[in-house]
Amino acid sequence: MDLLLILTYAAICVFIFKVFKIPLNKWTVPTAVLGGVVLIGALLLLMNYNHPYSEKVRQYYVTTPIISEVRGRVMEVPIKPNVPIKKGDVLFRVDPKPFEDRVKGLKGELFAARKDLYRAQELFRKGVGAERNVDEARAGVDHLRAQLADARFDLEQTVVTAPTDGLVTQLALRPGMMVVPMPFSATMTFVHLEDRVFFGWFRQNYLLRLEPGSTAEVTLDAIPGVIFEGEVQEVLPAIGEGQISPQSNLIRFDQERSAGRVPVAIKITDPRFSQYHLPSGTFGQAAVYTEHFHHVGVIRKVLLRMAAWMNYVFPLH
Numbered sequence: 001m002d003l004l005l006i007l008t009y010a011a012i013c014v015f016i017f018k019v020f021k022i023p024l025n026k027w028t029v030p031t032a033v034l035g036g037v038v039l040i041g042a043l044l045l046l047m048n049y050n051h052p053y054s055e056k057v058r059q060y061y062v063t064t065p066i067i068s069e070v071r072g073r074v075m076e077v078p079i080k081p082n083v084p085i086k087k088g089d090v091l092f093r094v095d096p097k098p099f100e101d102r103v104k105g106l107k108g109e110l111f112a113a114r115k116d117l118y119r120a121q122e123l124f125r126k127g128v129g130a131e132r133n134v135d136e137a138r139a140g141v142d143h144l145r146a147q148l149a150d151a152r153f154d155l156e157q158t159v160v161t162a163p164t165d166g167l168v169t170q171l172a173l174r175p176g177m178m179v180v181p182m183p184f185s186a187t188m189t190f191v192h193l194e195d196r197v198f199f200g201w202f203r204q205n206y207l208l209r210l211e212p213g214s215t216a217e218v219t220l221d222a223i224p225g226v227i228f229e230g231e232v233q234e235v236l237p238a239i240g241e242g243q244i245s246p247q248s249n250l251i252r253f254d255q256e257r258s259a260g261r262v263p264v265a266i267k268i269t270d271p272r273f274s275q276y277h278l279p280s281g282t283f284g285q286a287a288v289y290t291e292h293f294h295h296v297g298v299i300r301k302v303l304l305r306m307a308a309w310m311n312y313v314f315p316l317h
Helices: 002-019 028-050 097-125 131-156 204-209 271-275 294-316
Strands: 053-059 063-066 072-076 090-094 159-161 166-168 188-192 198-202 215-220 228-235 262-268 283-289
Touching (some): 028 204, 028 294, 053 294, 097 131, 198 283, 204 262, 283 294
Antiparallel strands (some): 053 198, 053 283, 063 188, 090 159, 215 228, 215 283, 228 262
16 A cells, blocks of 8 residues: 555656656755655554554354253254254253152152151140151151252253254264263353354554444455445453453563453444355454544555455465
């Protein structure tokens, strides 16, 4: 772009020198060159600060690790990988027989405990039994009720369902495999189907020009030469490089590695975007246009379109 501006300015200078027959000497030529440096430099500086640009834009998406809440052997995996499913659809089933047997056993124990409680109450009313026996029998009934509720809950957990609308990708779970209720032993990764929001990583120098509602444009590496219109949804209020957690060590200066960038949420509003079926996590570039010196925003638009066309020659880009 700078070369284009220089050539345009040079063409204008040649035109002026010829039309007005300005002589070429040690005063006119340096003046023209210096004027070009000042003019082009001012335009680029105004454009660069007032119309932010990020060469790192990515769509981030939320996943949920699916962890079994019971231990058992997988009997069925009815879903197919990469096929959208609805909330409540069955992801997989664990063999329910051990849990059904436990429920039946606890039901029998609870039935017997209730009879024991009835007998203890009858003996107490007749004056031949102790109140303590009644209390112990009632506690036994309450304890078995709680155990039965837990057993029924475990039985329900043998059928694992989708938490929301989404899909499962890279599915490796198969019938016959064992699953265990451990935090770091996920059986599959569930990808939630939500509105696509792209996050651009902007330098902190742009903060005074980044505001929600500003017009934005996005180009994606996966769709060379195409510019999508959008708008800034949110400027996130925290920068990851400044995060600290409770610990015994104090923060130190030598821990600083980089200034960090500001994450900005950008939503693509261009209706053409719905025509493309892209995988989640796509990468690209984005520019934000503000009301400050909006005329020089044309330069940023040209630069972004040049970056979009460069995506065709990705080995060199």
